[in-house]
Amino acid sequence: MNSTTVRRVTVLGTGVIGTSIALALRRAGIHVALSDQDVGSLATAECMGAGIALMPGDPPADLVVIATPPSTVVSVLRDAQARGLGAVYTDVASTKARISAEAELAGCDLTSYVPGHPMAGRELSGPHAAHADLFAGRPWALCPHPATSPEAVRVVAEMVAVCGGAARILAPDAHDRVVAAVSHAPHLVSAALAARFAGADATTLSLVGRGLQDTTRIATGAPGLWCDILEQNAESVATVLEAVVRDLTEAASALRRSDRARSGALADLLTRGNRGREHIVAA
Amino acid sequence: MNSTTVRRVTVLGTGVIGTSIALALRRAGIHVALSDQDVGSLATAECMGAGIALMPGDPPADLVVIATPPSTVVSVLRDAQARGLGAVYTDVASTKARISAEAELAGCDLTSYVPGHPMAGRELSGPHAAHADLFAGRPWALCPHPATSPEAVRVVAEMVAVCGGAARILAPDAHDRVVAAVSHAPHLVSAALAARFAGADATTLSLVGRGLQDTTRIATGAPGLWCDILEQNAESVATVLEAVVRDLTEAASALRRSDRARSGALADLLTRGNRGREHIVAA
Incomplete structure (x- = not known):
């Protein structure tokens, strides 16, 4: 050929x-x-x-x-x-x-x-x-x-x-599972963080630093186009979001407790976060 | 003086x-x-x-x-x-x-x-x-x-x-509420995103792009120091996390449905994310 x-x-x-x-x-x-x-x-x-x-x-x-x-x-x-x-x-x-x-x-x-x-x-x-x-x-x-x-x-x-x-x-299926984790779910998570500032006052905004700037950068994005993308990959995105929700629910509940076990729950999430971040940086 | x-x-x-x-x-x-x-x-x-x-x-x-x-x-x-x-x-x-x-x-x-x-x-x-x-x-x-x-x-x-x-x-109280939103809760959210990659395979890592790099940048951070910080500001951080969890739970449940209403729930979160991001960028 x-x-x-x-x-x-x-x-x-x-x-x-x-x-x-x-x-x-x-x-x-x-x-x-x-x-x-x-x-x-x-x-x-x-x-x-x-x-x-x-x-x-x-x-x-x-x-x-x-x-x-x-x-x-x-x-x-x-x-x-x-x-x-x-x-x-x-x-x-x-x-x-x-x-x-x-x-x-x-x-x-x-x-x-x-x-x-x-x-x-x-x-x-x-x-x-x-x-x-x-x-x-x-x-x-x-x-x-x-x-x-x-x-x-x-x-x-x-x-x-x-x-x-x-x-x-x-393969198409593998692609969709992977982009749910590396792109689509992070987009919604970033939006959920940024949404906390939809009605933010001047005092709150006076302390915004680079960490929040970076974590919410991708929250800019046309909602119409993104609904279209997310609906095309709904199951895979939902699965990733549910895992994020489990981790954050456990962290919030650990913070509401005052016993010594709470430190362990937080440290576990932060340590897994460290490990995941190492893989992401190396990628 | x-x-x-x-x-x-x-x-x-x-x-x-x-x-x-x-x-x-x-x-x-x-x-x-x-x-x-x-x-x-x-x-x-x-x-x-x-x-x-x-x-x-x-x-x-x-x-x-x-x-x-x-x-x-x-x-x-x-x-x-x-x-x-x-x-x-x-x-x-x-x-x-x-x-x-x-x-x-x-x-x-x-x-x-x-x-x-x-x-x-x-x-x-x-x-x-x-x-x-x-x-x-x-x-x-x-x-x-x-x-x-x-x-x-x-x-x-x-x-x-x-x-x-x-x-x-x-004031100290106002400071703590604000940093829970701009720094402490984002740290845990970033960790929960990065944690999805703690055991990531080569295929997943092959598609990592800049969006995930940015949203997980702050997930690097010593767990010991961060537990210390988070425990000092536990109530305020928990309150922000619970709001993030509510939004993400609703998004995941919308993605699991197949009716037309789901698009509205997703668009609402994405639109609030856009608005919050505008404030953050302007800050």
């Missing part, structure tokens, strides 16, 4: 992720066509040098990147394949099992589709927040279906490498 | 906070005497240029900074006052109400004691982790007792300014 080199990419969706991919590809001299139903967003991405608007009659791309909200990916994929927009397709949605199953049910061509998820993002959204280095050194999950062709995986992995990302191949 | 300018400071405890204060004061040309029961820690701080070891017969300092663990502050203060080590005293412990009450019970001289708490820290401990800029631009709570003299407060505020910190005067 001949190896295609990626020369021509179409990016559907010019939000922060789609535009950042487009900028990284343009920097490498790859031709990029852009599409977005929001004409303002599309114009902004064009002005930033992310590519030019996709036109009817454009030749098929080597690769089509679907960078639209998770719940729209399957319909956008089916439509793009029906129009013959490209030879290979990938997406960037942060859940994979349900999208993969729905793509199969919808009759999409799975041989040319490589479900993907770059593990990078910004707390800001829209093309203005995009930059070409967003994926540098970041993991980028690829979750091929058994029917996906090896050549399609190779093409998408090449695009990931051009963006500076590190491709990781894993 | 004559205003004393701070020329001579004694720092008791050469951990990361005490040594950082000492380095900041030395940089401003202030004479610093150091003391620590751990001779290795003391020698390290001296080698770093944080000051010279306190010697018997040294003249009294303008200010004595007690930078020892929270549960030891009152006994160190009483002993330091009995030895006449200085004219004014402050500490850096991250809880204030109990220490203040115990200092009064222990018969400490409250006119010369200004309970303090710099809202800065490092996830690392020990003098090696110290640096002179640790407090630059950071809030530094001062919680004087009604008996504390205004001149003592002025002296400590001058030291805070030399360290680059921003002094905030507030």
Whole structure:
């Protein structure tokens, strides 16, 4: 089989992720066509040098990147394949099992589709927040279906490498369990911490330090998009949250006691936290 | 009343906070005497240029900074006052109400004691982790007792300014409620997130991104010291944790449902998180 080199990419969706991919590809001299139903967003991405608007009659791309909200990916994929927009397709949605199953049910061509998820993002959204280095050194999950062709995986992995990302191949179910722990549940936990400050007074805010700034950074994020993501991965996220709730409930109850055992319960959680953090830092 | 300018400071405890204060004061040309029961820690701080070891017969300092663990502050203060080590005293412990009450019970001289708490820290401990800029631009709570003299407060505020910190005067009870929300409860929440990774496998760790790195940064921290801190502020921390638990329990239960109402519950939490985060960023 001949190896295609990626020369021509179409990016559907010019939000922060789609535009950042487009900028990284343009920097490498790859031709990029852009599409977005929001004409303002599309114009902004064009002005930033992310590519030019996709036109009817454009030749098929080597690769089509679907960078639209998770719940729209399957319909956008089916439509793009029906129009013959490209030879290979990938997406960037942060859940994979349900999208993969729905793509199969919808009759999409799975041989040319490589479900993907770059593990990078910004707390800001829209093309203005995009930059070409967003994926540098970041993991980028690829979750091929058994029917996906090896050549399609190779093409998408090449695009990931051009963006500076590190491709990781894993099964859709495993991906969703892992991102529930590393991204989706932390998002809700960060929101629950930040929510304590929704009506904060000046005295409280006068003592805010870097610890709270860091733990709540990801609490910025469009609620609509995040509901969409969380509902696509509901069971796995709930399982992680329930474990966090168990630990925090035990800590709160230890703090309400005044016996000597409470120190043990707190120390146990803090020690497990230390150990987990060591793994996270080493990752 | 004559205003004393701070020329001579004694720092008791050469951990990361005490040594950082000492380095900041030395940089401003202030004479610093150091003391620590751990001779290795003391020698390290001296080698770093944080000051010279306190010697018997040294003249009294303008200010004595007690930078020892929270549960030891009152006994160190009483002993330091009995030895006449200085004219004014402050500490850096991250809880204030109990220490203040115990200092009064222990018969400490409250006119010369200004309970303090710099809202800065490092996830690392020990003098090696110290640096002179640790407090630059950071809030530094001062919680004087009604008996504390205004001149003592002025002296400590001058030291805070030399360290680059921003002094905030507030009552001990208010301080403790605020730090429960901005620091102590976030520490346990961060630990509960990090604890999910205590036994993490390679696949999970392969997808760790910046969001998890930030939300778990403060989960590094000596469990012993943190138990000490948390027990000194148990009620306030428990109250914040219980509110976080309520939000996360509701989110998990919404994720376990499959009706349309679940989106509303998630969006409510995410929206309150957005609003709280806006306040935190503006702070």
